[in-house]
Amino acid sequence: MQKKNRNTNTSHSTSPPWGELEGVIIGITGGIGSGKSTVAHLFEMMGYPVYYADVRSKWLMNNDPDIKAQLIATFGEKVYPGYLDRQALANIVFKDKKALKKLNAISHPAVEKDFLQWRKAQNSPIIFKEAAILFESGSYLSVDKTICITAPEIIRVKRVMQRDGASAKQVQERIANQWPDEKKVALANFVINADDTKLVIPQALSVLEELA
Numbered sequence: 001m002q003k004k005n006r007n008t009n010t011s012h013s014t015s016p017p018w019g020e021l022e023g024v025i026i027g028i029t030g031g032i033g034s035g036k037s038t039v040a041h042l043f044e045m046m047g048y049p050v051y052y053a054d055v056r057s058k059w060l061m062n063n064d065p066d067i068k069a070q071l072i073a074t075f076g077e078k079v080y081p082g083y084l085d086r087q088a089l090a091n092i093v094f095k096d097k098k099a100l101k102k103l104n105a106i107s108h109p110a111v112e113k114d115f116l117q118w119r120k121a122q123n124s125p126i127i128f129k130e131a132a133i134l135f136e137s138g139s140y141l142s143v144d145k146t147i148c149i150t151a152p153e154i155i156r157v158k159r160v161m162q163r164d165g166a167s168a169k170q171v172q173e174r175i176a177n178q179w180p181d182e183k184k185v186a187l188a189n190f191v192i193n194a195d196d197t198k199l200v201i202p203q204a205l206s207v208l209e210e211l212a
Helices: 036-045 053-063 065-075 086-093 097-120 153-164 168-176 181-187 200-211
Strands: 024-029 050-052 126-130 145-150 190-193
Touching: 024 036, 036 050, 036 126, 036 145, 036 200, 050 053, 050 097, 053 065, 053 097, 053 126, 065 086, 065 097, 086 097, 145 181, 153 168, 190 200
Parallel strands: 024 126, 024 145, 050 126, 145 190
Antiparallel strands: none
C-alpha cells in the first residue's frame, strides 16, 4: 500500500455539498477488473458501511421510471425490451464517447442523490463509496480521501473475461473509456496493489490505520 499526501478535495474548504453530516467519506476506485469491489467487500466485512455506486446505478436504471424514460428517449426502445438490456446499452456507449457522456449525464446525478439518502442512514466514523469512475466523473471532489486499486491491464482483462464472459476486445473497449492507472494514482491518497503479488488485506488494514 502506498500512502499519498495529496488532498484531493481542497476546493471544498468551505461547506461541503452534503452538509454537516458526520462520518469521513472514503472513495474507492480503480479500473474495471482492478479488484476494487474485493477491497470494498473487505472493508464491509470489517464492519464499515460501503456504498456500491455501480451496483446502485444499475438498480436505478432498472427501477427508477424517470431514468428509464430518459434512457429510452436518448438511446431508443432497444435498450429496454421489457428490462434494461445492459449489453445493448454497452454496445452503444463503449463505442461512442458522446453516447457514454450522455449516459453519465443521466446516471451520475441520480447516483449522487441516492448516495446522499443512503448516507443519512449510516452511523459510522468512516464510510466508503466504491465507484469505477470516481475521478473521471468528478465525484472524488465530494469525498474526503481516495483509495485507488491497481492491477496490470493483462490481469484486469483476464478477470473481466472470466467474470462477465466478455471477449478481450469488449473489455479493452471499456478500459479505453476509463482513465489509465497513472492518472488516477496521481490524484489518490492511498494506492492498493491488487495484482496478486501482494496480499490485499494487510494493505487495507494499513489504510485503516492511517485513517484512524
